[in-house]
Amino acid sequence: xxxxQSKAYNVTEDIVGKVTFNKHLLRHRSDYILVGKEYxxxxxxxxxxxxxxxxxxxxxxxxxxxxNIVEFxxxxxxxxxxxxxxxxxxxxxxxxxxxxxxxxxxxxCIMCPQPPVLEEKDKTDFNLKLISLxxxxxxxxxxxxxxxxxxGDKLFEIIHQIKKYCPKAFIGILSNGVRFANLEYALKLAKxxxxxxxxxxxxxxxxxxxxxxxxGAKTFYKSIKGLYxxxxxxxxxxxxxxxxxxxxxxxxxxxxxxxxxxxxxxQVAFMQMETTGLAEQNINDxxxxxxxxxxxxxxxxxxxxxxxxxAYIYNAQLCVLPQSLHxxxxxxxxxxxxxxxxxxxxxxxxxxCAGVFxxxxxxxxxxxxSVTEHSVRE
Numbered sequence: 001x002x003x004x005q006s007k008a009y010n011v012t013e014d015i016v017g018k019v020t021f022n023k024h025l026l027r028h029r030s031d032y033i034l035v036g037k038e039y040x041x042x043x044x045x046x047x048x049x050x051x052x053x054x055x056x057x058x059x060x061x062x063x064x065x066x067x068n069i070v071e072f073x074x075x076x077x078x079x080x081x082x083x084x085x086x087x088x089x090x091x092x093x094x095x096x097x098x099x100x101x102x103x104x105x106x107x108x109c110i111m112c113p114q115p116p117v118l119e120e121k122d123k124t125d126f127n128l129k130l131i132s133l134x135x136x137x138x139x140x141x142x143x144x145x146x147x148x149x150x151x152g153d154k155l156f157e158i159i160h161q162i163k164k165y166c167p168k169a170f171i172g173i174l175s176n177g178v179r180f181a182n183l184e185y186a187l188k189l190a191k192x193x194x195x196x197x198x199x200x201x202x203x204x205x206x207x208x209x210x211x212x213x214x215x216g217a218k219t220f221y222k223s224i225k226g227l228y229x230x231x232x233x234x235x236x237x238x239x240x241x242x243x244x245x246x247x248x249x250x251x252x253x254x255x256x257x258x259x260x261x262x263x264x265x266x267q268v269a270f271m272q273m274e275t276t277g278l279a280e281q282n283i284n285d286x287x288x289x290x291x292x293x294x295x296x297x298x299x300x301x302x303x304x305x306x307x308x309x310x311a312y313i314y315n316a317q318l319c320v321l322p323q324s325l326h327x328x329x330x331x332x333x334x335x336x337x338x339x340x341x342x343x344x345x346x347x348x349x350x351x352x353c354a355g356v357f358x359x360x361x362x363x364x365x366x367x368x369x370s371v372t373e374h375s376v377r378e
Contacts, residue, residue, distance in 0.1 A: 001087050001100075002336035004071060006050065006064035008084030010042070015062055016089070016126070017047035018133045019076040031133060033080070035072045039063075048080055077133050088336070089130055096334045097134075098142030099127050101158060105147040107176050108216035109202075111242055111279040111286055113359075116146055124154045131161045138166040142174065149179035159192045170196050174240075177201035178219045180226030190233035198236040198266060201227055204247050206257035214246060224261070231264045238267045240314075244279075244286040248293035255300040259307050268304055269330075270297055272315035274337075275363040283363065291320050291367040298325060317356060318349040320365045326352075333357060347371050 017033035025032060029045035039051040042061030049063045050072070056063060064084055072078075075092035090097050101123060105116035134141070141162055148155055155173075162171055177199070180186040189199075201223055205211040208220035230237050239258060241247065247254075251270070258268060272290050273279055279286055297313070304311040305328075313325060314332035321329055331354045339358040344350050347370040356364055 001089065002071070002091070003088070004066060004086040006066045006080070006084040006086055008062070008064045008080060008082065009056070009058045010060055010062045011048070011064070011080055011082050011084070013082065015048050015080045016130065016133075017078065019072050019074060019078060021074055033078060035069050037069060050086075075135055077130065090134060091335065092135060094335045095140055096142070097138065097140070098144050099131065099158060099162070100144055100146075101127060101148050101155065102146040102150050104150040105145060105176075106150065106178060106217060107147065107219070109242075109278065110214055110216065110246075110282050111244055111273055113274045113277040113279055114146075115277050122151070122154075124151060124157060127158060128161050131158070132165055134162075134166050136166055136168075138169045140172065141166060141169045142172045144174045147178075148173055148175055149185070153188065156188055156192055159189075159197070163193065171198070173197065173199045175199055175201060175226075176215070176219065177223040177226030177230075177237075178217075180229050181222040183229050186226065186229040186233055186235070189230070190235055194235045198238055199230055200238045200240050200269070202240045202242065203254070203258070204241060205250055206254045207250070210246075210250075227262060227265070231262075236266050237262075237264070238269065239265050240269045240271055242271045242273050243290070243293060243297065244273045245288040246286065248288060248296050251293070251296040251300040252303060255303045255311075259304065259309060263307070263309065265309065267310040267312060269312045269314050269332075270300065271332075272313075274315070274357050275360045276357075287363055289367065290316060290365050294320075294322055294325075298322060301325060301328060315354055315357065317365060317368050318353045319347065319369050319371050320367050329354065331355075341368060343368065343370050345370070348373060 018031055019035050020032045021035055023034055030047055032046055033048045034043050034046040035050045037052045039049050040053050041057040042049040042063040050066055073092050077090035079087045079089055103117040103120050162169055204214045211220045212218045227237050301311040313329045316329050318326050318329055333354050337357050337359055338355045340355050349371045
C-alpha cells in the first residue's frame with residue numbers, strides 16, 4: 001500500500017480515519033482525519049490533523065507534518081502510527097482496494113511477493129471498522145493476505161461487513177483453495193450470497209508434484225477439490241497462473257488440464273511476476289524475460305479462448321506482447337506499485353498498457369520500447 005512518512009506529534013497508538021478537507025464538518029468528526037496546508041494546531045474533534053505547517057502548536061492532540069498534501073483525496077482512509085508513518089488503506093479513486101485480513105499462510109510459494117508470518121495479532125476488529133468507513137459506492141473490493149481462510153469463520157464476518165457497507169461491490173477473494181476442500185467450510189461461503197463474489201485460486205502446473213514444489217506444500221489435490229466444492233455450490237471461481245522460468249514451458253498443457261478438468265471456471269489469468277519478497281530471494285531460479293515465453297502464453301490463451309474459457313494476461317507490457325494478445329492484456333497492477341519507464345512517454349500504447357511494477361527494479365523485459373504509428377505500420 002502507498003505510504004508517506006510524516007513528523008508526528010501526540011500519536012501514541014495507531015489512528016485510523018477517513019480523509020477530509022472540510023474543517024467545518026460537524027458529524028462523526030472522530031471518524032475523520034483533517035488535511036490542509038494552513039493548520040497550526042490540531043483541530044478539535046478530529047481523529048488527527050495533517051498539515052504542511054512546520055511551526056505548529058501541539059496542544060496535546062494528534063497532528064502530523066508532511067511536505068505536501070497532493071497524495072491525499074477526500075474519502076481516502078489512512079492510518080498513522082506513532083512513528084509518523086501514514087498508510088493509505090483505501091483510496092477513493094482506486095479500483096484496486098483490498099482488505100488485508102492476515103499475513104499467515106499455509107503455503108510458502110517460491111515467488112510470493114509478501115512472505116507469510118507465523119504469528120500475528122488478529123486483524124478482524126480493525127478490518128470491520130475499516131470497512132465501515134468505505135464509500136458505499138465502491139465497485140470492487142479484494143480480500144487478500146496471506147491466505148484469507150487462515151482466519152477461519154471470521155472471513156465470513158468480513159464478507160458480511162462489505163455487503164452491509166458496500167452493497168454494490170464485487171468481492172474478489174484471493175485464496176489457495178485448500179480450506180474449501182472441506183465441504184462444510186465451502187458451504188459457509190456459499191451462504192454469503194455469492195452472486196457478486198469470486199474466488200481466485202492459483203494453479204501453477206498440471207503436474208501435482210510440480211505445483212506442490214512451487215507452493216511449498218503437498219496440497220494440489222486439496223486445491224482442486226476446493227475448486228470443485230465451490231463450483232458445485234454455485235460460487236464463481238477463477239484460476240491464476242504466475243508465469244516464470246519454472247511454469248512457462250507447460251502453460252499449454254496446463255490450459256488443456258483446466259479445460260478437461262475445470263471447464264466451469266469463470267476465467268484464467270496468466271500473470272507476469274512481481275519480483276519482491278521470496279521472488280527476489282529466488283530470482284535466479286525464477287526470472288525469465290516475459291518476451292521469451294510469448295509462444296507458450298499465446299498457445300495457452302488461444303487454446304482456452306477457442307473453448308469459451310475467458311483467458312487474460314495481467315501485469316504485462318503491450319510492447320512486449322504479440323499484437324494478437326493485446327486485447328486480453330489487463331491494466332491490473334495496483335495503483336501505488338504501477339509505473340512507466342522514460343521510454344514509455346511517447347508510446348501510442350501507453351493509455352491501455354498495464355505499465356510495470358515499480359518494485360521490480362532491474363527485473364524488467366529488455367524488449368520494453370516506445371511504439372509509434374510508424375513502427376506499427378512496419
